[in-house]
Amino acid sequence: xxxxxxxxxxxxxxxxxxxxxxxxxxxxxxxxxxxxxxxxxxxxxxxxxxxxxxxxxxxxxxxxxxxxxxxxxxxxxxxxxxxxxxxxxxxxxxxxxxxxxxxxxxxxxxxxxxxxxxxxxxxxxxxxxxxxxxxxxxxxxxxxxxxxxxxxxxxxxxxxxxxxxxxxxxxxxxxxxxxxxxxxxxxxxxxxxxxxxxxxxxxxxxxxxxxxxxxxxxxxxxxxxxxxxxxxxxxxxxxxxxxxxxxxxxxxxxxxxxxxxxxxxxxxxxxxxxxxxxxxxxxx
Amino acid sequence: xxxxxxxxxxxxxxxxxxxxxxxxxxxxxxxxxxxxxxxxxxxxxxxxxxxxxxxxxxxxxxxxxxxxxxxxxxxxxxxxxxxxxxxxxxxxxxxxxxxxxxxxxxxxxxxxxxxxxxxxxxxxxxxxxxxxxxxxxxxxxxxxxxxxxxxxxxxxxxxxxxxxxxxxxxxxxxxxxxxxxxxxxxxxxxxxxxxxxxxxxxxxxxxxxxxxxxxxxxxxxxxxxxxxxxxxxxxxxxxxxxxxxxxxxxxxxxxxxxxxxxxxxxx
Numbered sequence: 196x197x198x199x200x201x202x203x204x205x206x207x208x209x210x211x212x213x214x215x216x217x218x219x220x221x222x223x224x225x226x227x228x229x230x231x232x233x234x235x236x237x238x239x240x241x242x243x244x245x246x247x248x249x250x251x252x253x254x255x256x257x258x259x260x261x262x263x264x265x266x267x268x269x270x271x272x273x274x275x276x277x278x279x280x281x282x283x284x285x286x287x288x289x290x291x292x293x294x295x296x297x298x299x300x301x302x303x304x305x306x307x308x309x310x311x312x313x314x315x316x317x318x319x320x321x322x323x324x325x326x327x328x329x330x331x332x333x334x335x336x337x338x339x340x341x342x343x344x345x346x347x348x349x350x351x352x353x354x355x356x357x358x359x360x361x362x363x364x365x366x367x368x369x370x371x372x373x374x375x376x377x378x379x380x381x382x383x384x385x386x387x388x389x390x391x392x393x394x395x396x397x398x399x400x401x402x403x404x405x406x407x408x409x410x411x412x413x414x415x416x417x418x419x420x421x422x423x424x425x426x427x428x429x430x431x432x433x434x435x436x437x438x439x440x441x442x443x444x445x446x447x448x449x450x451x452x453x454x455x456x457x458x459x460x461x462x463x464x465x466x467x468x469x470x471x472x473x474x475x476x477x478x479x
Numbered sequence: 480x481x482x483x484x485x486x487x488x489x490x491x492x493x494x495x496x497x498x499x500x501x502x503x504x505x506x507x508x509x510x511x512x513x514x515x516x517x518x519x520x521x522x523x524x525x526x527x528x529x530x531x532x533x534x535x536x537x538x539x540x541x542x543x544x545x546x547x548x549x550x551x552x553x554x555x556x557x558x559x560x561x562x563x564x565x566x567x568x569x570x571x572x573x574x575x576x577x578x579x580x581x582x583x584x585x586x587x588x589x590x591x592x593x594x595x596x597x598x599x600x601x602x603x604x605x606x607x608x609x610x611x612x613x614x615x616x617x618x619x620x621x622x623x624x625x626x627x628x629x630x631x632x633x634x635x636x637x638x639x640x641x642x643x644x645x646x647x648x649x650x651x652x653x654x655x656x657x658x659x660x661x662x663x664x665x666x667x668x669x670x671x672x673x674x675x676x677x678x679x680x681x682x683x684x685x686x687x688x689x690x691x692x693x694x695x696x697x698x699x700x701x702x703x704x705x706x707x708x709x710x711x712x713x714x715x716x717x718x719x720x721x722x723x724x725x726x727x728x729x730x731x732x733x734x735x736x737x738x739x740x741x742x743x744x745x746x
Binding site for chain 1: 589
């Protein structure tokens, strides 16, 4: 009798728990699908070719696009990559290959802290060291803010992929007369190459949507930005500006920009994961 | 203090034949506070195969890895004593030059994630040993031939080394080690992950290679030591208990520990 009661109890607890976890899963995935769907419906429908080729039009005039913001975002990300990737990558090499002392512990700790710094604080940092002394907004300042944001992830992802290279490969290289540095550059880094590239791509994708650090660094620009020393438009800031504006056609433009940004991020993600998946059957 | 019945190896009569390629004198080795080798003294003869046998953890691999100073890549290790390679103290030689002269093949095959060609060419390239592309190609081909792998891979030199079977990968690693023309080749349990057929191929190879280099092999298989080695050293608890002709070690060992081990009565 008690045995059957226990069994019944266990089965009902099982059903309840399964239902709760299933509902939470559906909610988690649902939010994502809802956002993607909403963005797709609004963004894709209002997307025109002009969006990619035209400058923004003055208020009241319909049409126009965000060509300057697309180029601006590309420029910002390029500067960010030039700033963030080499520093992050080489620091990752240090941590992975030489990082077993207290200094490395300190670096890891600081890197994790840096990763937790709110993005708007990064903006203030770039604002203080570049915008204030120059007394004007610039693409360079925005790129720097994004670049500094990239460093912690670049460090840790490079370190992780380099560490995953088996010790036996390092020994194999050293046993052939390679110096430690040579082994790192000719065997370890090439073996981790795909992972590192993937990390870089995901890192760029991650900062491409950052808005806060750009608000008071690269600011915005209704026209083409001339050179790196001028303020520039960028997709995230345009989305912000256009979404809060009181004009219906601007809202449509913001949707389009959101859709383009999302497609970009999604595309980079898919490419990066494909590269990584291709690596899997080679690595042992 | 050595356990009862164990004499310091220096008192043993040296086996009769050969010129010493490597000679170790009173070699001690520490991992941190753990002493892994106790006063090893022995000679390794040129163009002979020397095998080290003994139970796991007895120090045979540690000693092997001291011969090309691979242990230095491990933190907290300390070595004292002397090892001479052709009369030169290896601890005073430039380490990458030493490792080029004393090549090593590991227990688990470790081809680089590169093509077959690039694996074998690696040592030639980093040591600047091939002046031209054709020299590089010749070097790769002759190394693969020496490792008895050429016929099997000559049509797929540009394919990934990971496409090869386990036995082929191990022979590739031997070819890679041979490419820089080492004088001594250290083999650290090279067949432990291989099936009997692949093992037989490696053993054949060892026979052929001893004409051109001195071979030291660590093995868990006493049959393998008996098949391939001219000389055999028996290690136990960080000491070299006995070193002699392979036939003596297996047929008529001087020490009781050796006899117990080779007859399977160990422990």
